[in-house]
Amino acid sequence: MTDQTAVHAEGVDRSFGGVRALRDASFSARPGEIHALAGENGAGKSTMIKVLCGLVRPDKGTVRVTGRLATAFQELSLLPDLTVAENLLLHDPPRGRFGLVARRRLVPVAGRILSDHGIHDLDPAAVTRDLSVAHRQVVELVRVLATRPEVLVLDEPTAALQEQQVAWLAAHMRRLREEGCCVVFTSHRWREIEALADRVTVFRNGTHVTTRSRLTESEAVTLMSGRTLEATYPPLAPPQDTVALEARVGEVDITVRRGEIVGIGGLAGQGQRELFLRLFGIGRQQVTVGGVRTTIRRPKDAIRAGIGIAYVPEDRKAEGLLLPMSVRDNLALATLERRSVAGFVRRAAERAAVQGVVDRLAVRAASTAHPVGTLSGGNQQKVLMGRWLLSGAEVLLLFDVTRGVDAATKHDFYVLVAGLAAQGRAVLLYSSETEEIAHLCHRVLVMREGRVAATLDGPVGDAERIVAAAMKEHQHV
Amino acid sequence: ACSTGENSPKESKGKIKIALSNSFIGNGWRVEMENVFKAACAMPPYKDQVDCSVFNAGNDVATQTRQISNLIAQGVDGIVINAASTSGLNGVVQQACDRGIVVVSFDNTVDAKCGLTVNTDQVKFGEQLAQFVVDQLKGQGNVVMVTGVAGTGADNDRNAGAKKVFDANPGIKVVATYSGMWDSATAQRQTAAQLPSLPKVDGVWVSGGTDGVIKAFIEANRPVPVTGGEAENGFRKYLAGVSTPKVNGMSIGQPPFLSVISLELARAVIKGEHPKTSVTIPFPMVTSETVKVGETVFPDLPDSFFADFTDSGPDATVVLCQEAATDGTPCPGKTLAVKLG
Amino acid sequence: MNLEAVLRKAAPQRRIWYAFAAAATILVAGAVIHPGFGSWPSLRTMLVLASFIGFVGAGQMLVVLVGGIDLSMPWVLNGAAIVLTTSSLGQSGRLPLAVLLALGTGAAVGLCNGLGVAWLGVPAVVMTLGMNGVLQGLSLGLSKGLTCASCASYAPEPLRRLVVGRVWGVPSQLLLWAGVALLVTVLLTFTTFGRRVYAVGNNPRAAFLAGVGVRPVTVALYVLSGVFAALAGVTLVAYGGQPSLGLGDPYLFESIAAVVVGGVSILGGRGHYAGVVAGSVTLVAIVTLLQAERVPEYGRNVIYGLVILAILFTYGRERADD
């Protein structure tokens, strides 16, 4: 079949410092098909895509692309300070007299492009920075679609989209297929893959596992993770009665008891992140922590409030870790003054405390003096958790903490979280992988457009119920 | 920005308006120069003939150009200038002349042909100091030259003058030449840095920052050589033995009262009492022998103060008092007589 | 950012060695080219001169560590010098008070800078530039352009002895510098404050989310910067005896140059004072050598610039997308 492929990569290797993102990976897709690239976080999908479009140079291997290629990257490549119109028309803006850019025509032209692609609820004059993530994603997609590509590559295009937007995108992908283009996309939502893809390629740990046209979800999961998911979730201890965290954030009422793991479900970008950040003191917020009622204004307050709140962000590189600083510094940062006399760090005490956490979490690091940036994604995430174990916070806000974490480490995490809960800690958990919420939570609040759409008592067990609740009165793909 | 308060038209009946536009106030000399100007304006005959005002520009040609334009707009009769750049003001000065305003520049003068200048001969400055050093050394010895701010006319002229003399004396060996930026602190640091790697130094020629140079020699426990330098009070304290050790040397100054002489020239030209010609004045000059406490050196004033704010001796061009230089206040019960040579 | 960058960032110590290598290179070159340049008296004086840059460099480095910059140094320095002499009137008895006043002036200005930058969100360049102007105005105006009666007084004798005096043949100024170096190093490496500084410098967002008071830390650093600038002023006036207007002018660019030649990242988060010490020596050595070789002014400027560029190329490079 490789006789007439649109994209073809063979034996590609690529590592980033210590991390081997791709090892002898191969991938190929034909014209006139929609080809899904599936794999766990960190499997190497994005890297492969960057290699395909030449943004990342492979250490080894060959890449061939036939036809005009357009890519929408996972990290949005929109320019925050430019308007939607400028972003859409950056490369060939409308020309007026003397071949100059006709700035007055930017907005109308962009407006036309948007409506041509069936987008009507978006102001082309708006500054991109001010748009919701979903809308930014739409703009990004329109931008690539507008280039009339022969090969279209989309990296997690739906992650941030709402259901009707997903449908909109699906329609376009199908249209392009009919026009004989080759469409490649990645997704963590199996429903979409099932509904859209003609063929699926599965990646694991940076290598090609298989490419098939028929593949059930459970098969796929097995192939992606190397084992079946169900088995990996630990049993949950029953929660206690004492309330650990109580707050009203916007229109959402949150109550978490000690020992309880409350899941926040729903599609991405439904206000979950805002909820978590508010509970952690970004902006003024009233909370009752361990019975103590306080107003928190900044993370510092949240950390000190009552029995202590901790927040583990999904974007650990931007918001969690100080990559160039040592594992020890990163672990100790939130609790420095506890191990200090007159402002001087008690190094011995610190080393001991840090070593304790490192052992407890089995962080794999050559030495605690090494820069945390040199650790693998999973271990970086552990360090971040460890920081809050040191702080002894009793309320844990875990926001999509398993992103880019390999299966084994994920499992350790599930065990750890369940264990922490069993010790009476209260956990608020969001994950882009609904399965986790379905299996790891006593209770699930499904959010939609900043409100709680449904509350399910758990462990819910099957993700479909959450998904269903998440998109009631949305038509399925 | 006007020391003597008023620059509104109605006030000045019959009085002629003369403004001092000074490029910057960044060092003691400029401050003194302005003070004596202000003092003079508050003393007869200027008190009742002239309506003075003073302006500073941040050593920036654009700013000074603006100010001079504004002075033109104010319709002053004369402008006295110490320029930020000898060439930079030609344009606006020309405009002033075109409007019949008498422009007198001094110290850092303006090239513009139409303007008058009041100045000392900078080349001669260099020569005299150098000649003194040579004479004291009987034409034999190692000499150090501490120059000023490169890229300025005065620095160039002074160095040229000195070079001429030193080159003319084969016995004199210039063992080092470096810039003291006309600033005592800088001169001291540079000298300190250079001294250790220098052979025996018999004489120094300093374009500015002399007291700093001497301090550097003292710190390095080196005998202070014969010194030809500027008129910093600090330097003269050493000449007079007020500060120890007593130094053998000659001190020539660019006198701050150039501003007063310029004022007089402007006034006289406007009143038609003096032809439209530039004036060159002799430097007030003292040596370790002639320096007099209270007259040409002032123990109770800063080192950075320029001790030649007044001329001395029988045929002095102008005689001013200490408070004129320090506070810009008039010398009690005194009419100012300025000789335009 | 990818891991290569992380690794490159991970070795600030290496940059310190580079900085010392640079200093050594210049010194050795000088000793070879120019007889006497390498002698102990010569080195001693160069070190003393470097110490002044070292002081302003300390302040500059602290703010650069959090991605800031302090352009108010020249007149903070000058202002402090004037405050010292005018308040001490040359009397040893008033010295302690005078020194406190001088350093206090620096601290006050630093506080304004810090508040403006951290709370009002004024870009550091603008805030400190503005404050420099403000201080210049105040210094000139209040001292009547340094002609005020009290401006005639010298720095008190004990202070001058401290700067120009010797202890076992070592200028006590150098001991003072060693003290400052020790202080800054200890502050940055052994205290919780130091940890927070590097955290903020590396990633304010993450630091903030780990409960670090990003703004308080920032303000504190600007205050320290002001104090060190003032310290430089105090020692300089002791060295020269009396302040002169424009005393601080050379020290703006030199402080920045010393910081980067010392291997501190201008983007913040990386760097140690040891490097800045080396940087200060390098700068003084270059200038001294060029002066000694009678290189004309224009040549000095050109070579000075090229040397700094060369140094930047060897270890001053940033990642393009940092």
Added chain:
Amino acid sequence: MSELRAATLGYAVLAATAAAYLAVYTTSLGHLPTPFDYLSLLNTSLPLVFVAIGQSLVVLTGGIDLSVGGMVGLGVAIVAAGSTGSAAVTAGWMLAAVAAGAACGAVNGVVVARGRIAPILTTLATLSVYSGLALKVLPVPGGEISPAVRSVLTDPDLPTGLIWLGAAVAGWLVLRRTRFGMRVYAVGSDEAAARASGVPTVRVKVGVYSLSGLCSGLAAVFYVSTTTSGDPNAGDPFILTSIAAVVVGGIAFAGGRGSALGAVAGAFALTLVIDVLFFAGIDPLYQSLFQGLFLVVAVLLGSLLRWRRSGSPPRLRRSGGLLRLRRSGGPLRWRRS
């Protein structure tokens, strides 16, 4: 973002200072400013206007150019040293000066973009180099240009300067309407994203620094024309004043936001402040104090404007940024400034 909106701060500040100027002028002289005042204001401002335009291009990409001082100085030196009485010769050397400026700028650009050395450091070093060259070309102030050239560029009695100001503004508007212009904003807004979306960031940066050099060259030309001769140190004041003009013009130091027209307005405002202080009779010793305050206040005014636009005070906007910027981590922009 529309030009007008982008330059609001600059215009606001200019309007304010202009009002103040008229007020103090009329009160102290009893009549409104004359054509002579406007004309000399225009001519003295022109050099700064050009440098400010160049500086704003660089700042728009998130950089900064300290070497403008050296480049202006070098340009002035070249023109002054080369010029003779003849207009043709002067004109020739003026072209040479502009070319030299562009070349120096290109060097900056290559070192910054290819050499990956922070702009502030690169230009700090090259500043020293270019100033040195200026001293070499013209050791002492002097030189003289033909009056003909002057009457074409900055005639003291006819508003020829207006033409060149117009040309400068037009030049910016044209640039803004080229793809390069859009890419300048793209690079300043988020360099990594710009690269990912196919913007040739290196070329854009080199271009921007070259243009800054070119503008410095032009500034030198107009400097010599207004002063009719040259001074090797002429460039120094432009380093900080150009930055001040950009800031007062409301261009964000982070890059990506603002307009060179704001900087032009800022340049005029800064020049007017001198006049205001002059006629207000401020004690010369205190001048720099007011200029410093003016700078800070203008910028505060700017953050207030942006605050009113974004509907939340700066402090909240900061934390708001945490909520807002989802994936875009990386070093915070304000660390650059």
